[in-house]
Amino acid sequence: MSEDFNDNKTIQAQSSETISGEGVRGVAPDKDYVRPAEVADQDLYHGHSFITKWIFCQDAKVIGVQYFLLATFTGIIGLILSWLMRLQLGFPGAAGFMTAEHYYQFVTMHGMIMVVYFLTALFLGGFGNYLIPLMVGARDMVFPYVNMVSFWMFFVAVGVLLASFFVPGGPTGSGWTLYPPQAILEGTPGSGMGIILMCVSLILFVAGFTMGGLNYLITVLQARTRGMTLMRMPLTVWGIFTATVLAMLAFPALLVSALMMTLDKVLATSFFMPTILKAGEVLEYGGGTPILFQHLFWFFGHPEVYIVALPAFGIVSDLISVHSRKNIFGYRMMVWAIVIIGALSFFVWAHHMYVSGMHPWFGFFFATTTLIIAVPTAMKVYNWILTLWKGNIRLNTVMLWCLGFIVTFVNGGITGIFLGNVTVDVPLSDTYFVVAHFHMVMGIAPLMVIMGAVYHWFPLVAGRMLSEKLGKLHFWITFLGAYSIYFPMHYLGFIGVPRRYFEMYNSPYITSAVGVNEFISMAAFLVGAAQFILIYNIIVSLRMGKPAGKNPWQANSLEWLTPTVPPEHGNWGDKLPVIHRWPYDYSVPGAKDDFIPQTTPPSEVAGTEVEKT
Amino acid sequence: MHVGFIFLAVIVGSVLFHIFTPWYWTDIASNWGSMDDTITLTFWVGGGVFVAVCLFMVYCIFKFSYKEGRKAEYKPEDKKLERILTWATTLGVAALLAPGLIVWNQYINVPKNAIDIDVMAWQWGWQYRLPGEDGKLGSTKVENINDNNPFGIILEDINGKDDVLIQSDVLHLKNNRPVKILLRSVDVLHNWYVPQFRAKMDAVPGTITYYWFEPNKVGEYEVLCAEYCGVGHYGMRGRVFVKSEQDYEKWYQEQETFSDLVAKQEEIEFSGTKLVKNNLND
Numbered sequence: 059m060s061e062d063f064n065d066n067k068t069i070q071a072q073s074s075e076t077i078s079g080e081g082v083r084g085v086a087p088d089k090d091y092v093r094p095a096e097v098a099d100q101d102l103y104h105g106h107s108f109i110t111k112w113i114f115c116q117d118a119k120v121i122g123v124q125y126f127l128l129a130t131f132t133g134i135i136g137l138i139l140s141w142l143m144r145l146q147l148g149f150p151g152a153a154g155f156m157t158a159e160h161y162y163q164f165v166t167m168h169g170m171i172m173v174v175y176f177l178t179a180l181f182l183g184g185f186g187n188y189l190i191p192l193m194v195g196a197r198d199m200v201f202p203y204v205n206m207v208s209f210w211m212f213f214v215a216v217g218v219l220l221a222s223f224f225v226p227g228g229p230t231g232s233g234w235t236l237y238p239p240q241a242i243l244e245g246t247p248g249s250g251m252g253i254i255l256m257c258v259s260l261i262l263f264v265a266g267f268t269m270g271g272l273n274y275l276i277t278v279l280q281a282r283t284r285g286m287t288l289m290r291m292p293l294t295v296w297g298i299f300t301a302t303v304l305a306m307l308a309f310p311a312l313l314v315s316a317l318m319m320t321l322d323k324v325l326a327t328s329f330f331m332p333t334i335l336k337a338g339e340v341l342e343y344g345g346g347t348p349i350l351f352q353h354l355f356w357f358f359g360h361p362e363v364y365i366v367a368l369p370a371f372g373i374v375s376d377l378i379s380v381h382s383r384k385n386i387f388g389y390r391m392m393v394w395a396i397v398i399i400g401a402l403s404f405f406v407w408a409h410h411m412y413v414s415g416m417h418p419w420f421g422f423f424f425a426t427t428t429l430i431i432a433v434p435t436a437m438k439v440y441n442w443i444l445t446l447w448k449g450n451i452r453l454n455t456v457m458l459w460c461l462g463f464i465v466t467f468v469n470g471g472i473t474g475i476f477l478g479n480v481t482v483d484v485p486l487s488d489t490y491f492v493v494a495h496f497h498m499v500m501g502i503a504p505l506m507v508i509m510g511a512v513y514h515w516f517p518l519v520a521g522r523m524l525s526e527k528l529g530k531l532h533f534w535i536t537f538l539g540a541y542s543i544y545f546p547m548h549y550l551g552f553i554g555v556p557r558r559y560f561e562m563y564n565s566p567y568i569t570s571a572v573g574v575n576e577f578i579s580m581a582a583f584l585v586g587a588a589q590f591i592l593i594y595n596i597i598v599s600l601r602m603g604k605p606a607g608k609n610p611w612q613a614n615s616l617e618w619l620t621p622t623v624p625p626e627h628g629n630w631g632d633k634l635p636v637i638h639r640w641p642y643d644y645s646v647p648g649a650k651d652d653f654i655p656q657t658t659p660p661s662e663v664a665g666t667e668v669e670k671t
Numbered sequence: 672m673h674v675g676f677i678f679l680a681v682i683v684g685s686v687l688f689h690i691f692t693p694w695y696w697t698d699i700a701s702n703w704g705s706m707d708d709t710i711t712l713t714f715w716v717g718g719g720v721f722v723a724v725c726l727f728m729v730y731c732i733f734k735f736s737y738k739e740g741r742k743a744e745y746k747p748e749d750k751k752l753e754r755i756l757t758w759a760t761t762l763g764v765a766a767l768l769a770p771g772l773i774v775w776n777q778y779i780n781v782p783k784n785a786i787d788i789d790v791m792a793w794q795w796g797w798q799y800r801l802p803g804e805d806g807k808l809g810s811t812k813v814e815n816i817n818d819n820n821p822f823g824i825i826l827e828d829i830n831g832k833d834d835v836l837i838q839s840d841v842l843h844l845k846n847n848r849p850v851k852i853l854l855r856s857v858d859v860l861h862n863w864y865v866p867q868f869r870a871k872m873d874a875v876p877g878t879i880t881y882y883w884f885e886p887n888k889v890g891e892y893e894v895l896c897a898e899y900c901g902v903g904h905y906g907m908r909g910r911v912f913v914k915s916e917q918d919y920e921k922w923y924q925e926q927e928t929f930s931d932l933v934a935k936q937e938e939i940e941f942s943g944t945k946l947v948k949n950n951l952n953d
Binding site for chain 2 (some may be wrong): 485
């Protein structure tokens with residue numbers, strides 16, 4: 059068995075061109091040869107009732123859409139919370155009900171919702187489920203039932219999270235980082251039921267997510283169709299795959315920290331709790347350390363940044379390539395960059411903790427690792443813009459989002475070099491510079507990709523195109539608005555305005571920040587409102603959009619090559635597709651069209667520079 | 672073509688904003704000018720990369736936007752170019768990292784002549800303790816904190832007897848004399864931060880953290896809490912006066928020491944018991 063297995067692997071690692079049928083009993087070499095499948099095609103469980111087809115559904119595509127819709131719903135709550143925060147910051151007292159307690163609760167829920175329940179769920183649960191099986195040529199995820207349970211665990215997690223708005227004391231207001239001791243002590247809003255529900259919700263999320271994550275990993279590793287070698291996978295799959303590996307390794311740290319904090323709260327253990335004096339009395343805690351929580355949290359928290367970023371990197375690479383009509387530049391380097399960034403992301407966590415009081419020597423180590431990670435990241439940026447170089451760039455809505463991504467990501471990436479470089483971080487940490495940085499780099503930049511992806515793949519999911527006119531309007535308001543929110547915000551950090559202030563810091567010692575704050579708030583209202591253009595666009599286009607037909611973007615990757623659009627359950631009809639090339643054969647010299655789909659056999663494009671890739 | 676122009680405007684606008692912004696550093700009042708320098712350096716290198724990458728992108732938008740019938744170049748890789756870019760980036764990153772590490776090394780190594788200052792934080796306020804004649808602070812314990820011993824000084828520790836106690840959020844510092852800020856908290860995380868001094872560090876309950884700086888400009892400054900500490904976080908302020916040596920000494924001499932406080936307490940206690948006794952006698 060083991061020898062067999064090894065042989066197979068070697069064969070698979072080589073591209074099919076080296077193992078053409080040459081030498082097989084004297085038959086003429088067949089250049090279209092692809093190694094036969096190892097296991098027979100299996101049929102899936104097909105739902106028949108409305109409930110099994112649309113609710114407790116095992117089809118990864120439906121689960122993907124479910125994840126997408128629930129994450130978006132949660133994201134809209136996060137958006138509304140951000141409006142309320144900006145209302146308070148720009149126009150203090152304008153909302154009469156806004157107390158400091160509420161403000162901190164909104165800050166916390168906004169942060170946690172956007173990072174975990176919106177971005178993570180959307181990229182991995184949403185795009186991961188929809189695209190992985192289609193892009194690797196599988197009929198579905200390998201464990202469809204577990205996949206279904208994964209979504210419903212997520213559903214319960216969101217329910218528990220939102221329930222905390224309605225318990226006595228309200229949701230936790232401890233900041234999305236949930237730092238103890240304050241998270242579980244009076245003095246922080248929602249330090250009773252609020253924080254417990256937050257921890258329970260996170261535990262449920264991680265459990266549900268693990269079910270989905272194992273599915274994505276094993277599907278990519280085991281269920282690729284014939285000819286789909288790892289180095290022929292679209293970068294989207296590489297990004298989601300690597301992000302899932304990170305998630306599998308990072309989320310356990312979040313799980314245990316949530317569990318330990320729940321125990322500290324409920325059973326008065328002291329994992330994170332030292333001796334504490336509160337209102338003149340020494341509490342029953344003692345001996346724990348709050349910094350332990352920070353290490354656990356950021357051991358999850360930093361990879362989490364890349365759990366969001368890597369799928370965005372992958373997706374944007376594919377979008378840029380398709381709409382520039384050009385292969386992604388330096389594919390192999392792009393793959394390695396994703397993998398290296400993923401690996402390094404586990405060695406940089408304490409750059410969130412330079413001024414946390416951890417041993418100061420850690421600063422040297424974590425500054426070095428953090429700045430090393432800038433190198434593969436910069437390579438990715440170069441390769442995106444080099445893909446544009448000498449391309450044939452369609453300036454459609456999808457491409458606009460990609461260009462917006464490049465600007466915001468480079469901007470946010472460079473401010474990351476400020477914060478990662480230990481000394482530079484000292485004056486800037488815990489100020490609005492940090493807020494501006496992470497919103498730019500892991501809020502706006504990935505959001506640009508999500509939007510681009512929505513405009514790109516909506517025709518596949520719905521069979522109709524979205525309106526370009528509305529799309530462009532949506533883009534310009536969002537891009538220009540978001541940029542004018544976060545670009546000036548960095549400068550508040552330079553003045554020294556600390557984050558998490560209910561009343562924006564203002565003092566005779568600094569240039570007044572009132573005007574710029576009002577401006578930022580106005581821009582935030584506008585950008586938030588502009589997102590409803592997309593919702594309107596989707597609702598109208600679902601009914602009245604231009605029919606997309608097959609492969610409207612003339613793309614190469616497999617998801618566009620299903621027998622029906624939108625793809626049905628099982629994806630591929632009777633026969634699984636066979637892959638002959640990578641997904642980036644655009645504008646190949648000598649070819650008739652400017653794209654050669656992955657399923658096109660070499661014999662059909664004979665005489666071109668790249669019969670096989 | 673308008674797309675390229677808008678992106679160009681965004682980049683030019685960013686640069687102009689940076690040049691003309693009224694919101695920038697507060698005037699520095701400590702020795703940490705080197706932190707400002709590292710930031711300026713990062714600005715030049717990082718800003719240069721940002722502008723270069725974006726301008727390249729804008730150029731591509733102008734030059735290579737879609738034309739029917741034109742074919743894009745087919746060039747999957749360019750090993751040489753990729754190698755050059757990798758090394759150039761590595762070099763740039765190293766050039767930023769090295770000064771960062773050097774300054775960090777200064778930041779964590781406190782000069783010998785620094786005055787220790789105990790900064791004690793709680794929800795939501797500050798108080799300070801300075802060493803007495805012996806130049807040493809007595810050790811403390813959270814459990815010891817009470818009305819008679821507001822800093823929780825361990826009574827057996829001789830070093831603590833002459834400690835100067837400042838039960839207010841206003842601290843005075845001597846100009847041009849380094850101070851080592853020893854941070855502790857009795858409840859949750861806090862962070863004693865004065866923007867003009869640039870430096871900061873969290874106060875963590877259960878442990879003592881530190882940082883140092885040398886104030887070099889006489890004046891009044893505001894202390895902010897820079898680590899979220901619950902609902903009163905935004906109001907947790909204090910003040911620092913940096914004073915000339917003479918003014919500082921004058922202020923310092925006026926402050927109460929721990930022994931003074933204990934003596935006063937005993938007196939009150941003594942007169943208290945006397946009062947009670949008298950009352951009983953009546």
